[in-house]
Amino acid sequence: MAPVVLNHKVQDDITSLRIKSIDAKVLNEPSYFVIHKYKKNLPKSSSPFKVVELKKSIYHRFQVKNTQELKKSGAFKMATDGMGYLDFSLRSTWEMLYRKFVNILPSEENQQGYGCINGIDIFLYFKPWQIFALNPKTATQDDIKNAYYRLSKIYHPDNKVTGDRAIFERVKDMYNSIIVIFT
């Protein structure tokens, strides 16, 4: 069976049952089995973009015609300042650029698993409003604070059960990035 990462909802449920003196291992195995079976029956997710499609979107974003022009583009240089060396021969580079400058890759929509909140992999995407499930046009300062506290309770490292420093830090960065408009 392929290794499957249990999402936090499942992990939380297992933890709560463990508290009721049921061994977590006993619960993990059927969870893996159910998820594996479920995934096998899922319709094929949207096929990943071809590199040429990824490139096309990046070229469009920076208004250039090819990779040579992209490398020379002042706007691209500014936008990627601090990102280090970019190896344009790698698909992963184009995917990373697509994630940062264009949109969510079709194959990465509604993701589940470690680091995913509300269908977004928070380590791959910076989408605070989706993570906090808020409408940026109507959300108040209190709405943002409440959403942040809700997630903090789950991921704060002091939470021995569901705490996760990396996730918490990323959520905190997202909070600090959007709450700034109220300061």
Next chain:
Amino acid sequence: MQSAKNNFFIKEKTLAKALSIDLRILDDKIAFLESSSESNFQIKEWIHFIYRNKNLKIRIFSKQGVLAIAKYLDFHGKTTDVALRSVLILIEEHRQNQIDANIRQKIYNHSSSLILSKQRHWLSYKDTYKIFKTTKSRLDEAFKNIQTSDTPMSIDEEFQCIEDILYFSFSGLEKLSIELAARLYSKQRRDYCQRVPIVTPPVLEYLTLAPSPSTQDIDRAMRYAKARDKEKCQITGDVRDKYTEIKLVKHHLFDKNNYRPLAADPDNIITISEQISDEFHQWNGGYDKSCTIDDFIEYIELFYPDKYEVVLMLLNRRSVLEVKLSQFQRHLPQGND
């Protein structure tokens, strides 16, 4: 007259090439149009062209002049669509060059806050709105619009606060330029903001890496300035002797850290008493803060209003230094499209 001269920018050879006609033929057409009685097609010196060399009759055309000639040729079916497009491209290129030159100058004058932190380049809030030629409130609005969009700026990557001052990284500036270019009302302002990220990187790279005078050169210039000023405070006229025991310092009118090309220029150095230097820098916000000759003039006008001859000397010095700075700016690199 200077601003009128700036309206003429297309050389006749360039125009002939764009119109795909021989220079002699162009000359004939212009001679005809100059003497034409048809007011629709008549062209005139100082409106449509000026002479760069009157003896050789070498002209430079204005946008109006170029369009008048193109219109005449088109009306009489003596040109092609391709040629007309080339003429429009010439005009557009000039417009863009003017915007770029404007941006380069803005960046040069407002990049004193440029810092390298977390492997990124950062510019302060103040420099940012100055470079974008906008206001604090408009920049705040743009920032808010970005932060409430699907792709907000990320803290420590695209913006950060250093000592209570907001800084934007280059990627933050790029987002601001997109936002402003999309939402400003004036097309001219939108075009300007759109060009900022294109023009900025090579200029800032150049400013960051620009060869600067050595410490020895700066010391030499400071010694020269002190001797030139006869070891006397140029504001109060005090000299250091056994009675006063004042300490004299050599003050850079454009500070030496942010205006490196002027750091070893004796014109940029003035001998003043240490007390005035301390007071000025405190008034200006501290020794770490960038200062220019304008700040110093303002300080003298405020605290030594009777020293009008000093102000006149400084104003004279300012015009000299500004010419030197503008000469340096001319060598700033072009942006890459």
